[in-house]
Amino acid sequence: MGAAPALQELREVCQPQAKLASRNGEHWMGRLYMRRVSLRVTRHLVRTPVTPNQLTWTMVVCGVAAGAALLIPGVPGALLAVVLFQGFLLFDCVDGEVARWKRVTSATGVYVDRLGAYLADAALMAGAGFRAAQSGAGGWVSLGLATALGVVLLKASTDLVDVARARGGLPVSADDEATRPRSQGVAAARRIAAAFKIHRVTNGLEASLVLLAASLADPAVGGVGATRWVLVALAAVTWVMVPAHLLSILSSSRLR
Template sequence: MVAAPVLEELREVCQPYAKLASRNGEHWAGRLYMRRISLRLTRQLVRTPVTPDQLTWTMVGCGIASGAALLVPGLTGAVSAVVLMQLFLLFDCVDGEVARWKGQNSATGIYVDRLGAYLADAALMVGIGFRAAENGLGGWLSLGIATALGVVLLKASTDLVDVARARRGLGVADDESTRPRSQGVATVRRLAAAFRIHRVTNGIEASLVLLAAAVGDTVTGGVDVTRWALIALAAITWLMVPAHLLSILASSRLR
């Protein structure tokens, strides 16, 4: 069997500084701890025939399964959702690292990766709605679906920037272009970033919020805490949809 590459050499190729330093290119949990874990798994996987696309599909499966895990009542389902969402993040790191090391980057892999992010976050929100409805239909499930739609719109509005720029023959927007041209919008954006409440619209953070709510439900009985958590997630998500659109239009990302 081929010897495993040295970690430092692997890090230099698989975890380029430009990507990890990018505000929009790397999740905070990746920088904080997951990249340390993923590199060790990547070190073993690059010695196998496994392809980056196979790892990306594994990531997608973990993300969807995270939402499905919420069909299991109590702490068991909530803990399972958190674990699966962490695995989603792990494979989201590993697929790109393996692709860089093996030189197997593909448009298919990028497409499936983005599709997986949409499906994972949406599945989790729908799962929270199902959980709030106490495994039944009705308004709570509808609220979960509406929240999932808002999350998808947030991601789509970001990705459509790349689509618009590509059709105009422009390169990828850098971090500097995300700064609003309007001083008023910039101030509001800084305030929002200071509290970082927008992060709960992402599956990683939302799964942790749900786990905290599930603990609260266990203490109080019922699902009232989960329902309040869902209301908060829905409110934040739909507040962010127009705010994010305004932020894009007020920046230089489309210029």
Template sequence: MVAAPVLEELREVCQPQAKLASRNGEHWAGRLYMRRVSLRFTRQLVRTRVTPDQLTWTMVVCGVLSGAALLIPGLTGAVLAALLMQLFLLFDCVDGEVARWKGQNSATGIYVDRLGAYLADAALMIGFGFRAAESGLGGWAGFNGWVSLGLATALGVVLLKASTDLVDVARARRGLAVADDEATAPRSQGVASLRRLAAAFKIHRVTNGIEASLVLLAVAALDAATGGVGPTRWALAAIAAITWLMVPAHLLSILSSSRLR
């Protein structure tokens, strides 16, 4: 078997600083801890025949299963969902690292990677809705209401991701290069101030599946302590409100920036 590459050499190729430093190109958890873990997995995987696309599909499966795990009642389901979302993040790091080392970047991999992000976050929010309806209080109508709120939150999360990805689509169709971080700055001072305020509190992060899974884990512990699903319901309602406040705000931010110019 081929010898494992030296970590420093692997890091130089697989974790380019331009990507890690990009505000939109790297999740904060990746910079904080997961890239340290992923490089050790990548070091072994590059010695095998596994392809980046296979790792990307594994990422997708972990993300979808994270939402499905929430159908398991109690703290067990929440713990499993959070762990699966961490595996989702791990494979999201590893697939790109293996692709860079092996020189096997592909449009298919990029497409499946983005599809996986949509499916994982949506599945988690839908699972959140089923979990909030778990006790059956309010009868069938109450059950439908919480599940519908989870579905509505999933739709909002998908719209947020789609509005970001459609910037690249619009620029590509105009023959423009990918927008850099500077292009995301709003031209309007008012919008820029609101954007800085939102960034300071970072409440937008709860619309991401990784953060949402940690919130859900915390409220599941509260559920266990109180013997109900009240904390989960309050958390879902809060995330739904934040998501749908962000949908028009994010659209305004895009239209008032230089991303489409």
């Protein structure tokens, strides 16, 4: 198989600064620590026959399994969901790094990557609904599924910008300036929301940590009371963001 490439050489090829610096292209956990871990995993994987698409499918499995893990009662299930979502992030980093090193790219890989992001976050919210309904209250399952739907709509509204631009004959917009709303009122609201970063809880990585904290608090509250309060908060934030995000897109220059 040959010697493993040096980390510095691998970093220059697999972790281009343009991607790492992108506000929308790199999760903050990736910048903070996961890229350091992923590079060491990639260093060994590039010497194997494994393909980027196989790694992307592994990412998808980790994400969906994280939602299923919440069906396990108590802290063990919530902790397993966190671990699996960290695996999701790891393989989300590794698949692209292996693709860049091997110079193998495909539309299939991009498609499965986006599909995985939808499925993972939706599965976690749905899993939270089933966890909250462990004492038999079926309405919590519906709330979890509604939150999952909201998360999917948030992601879809962002991805549909690229679809609309492509079908309208416009180039892909990579300029952050284009994402800024033209309306001063909408822009101010967007800055406030960004300052508090409350929108991050709609992402499965952050939501899994919040749900773990809730599982630790559940015994003190009684039953799954803390988990239920967290689910209500997740649903509220998600469904406030759905119309707000749509308004932000329509009032910006992204579709022009």
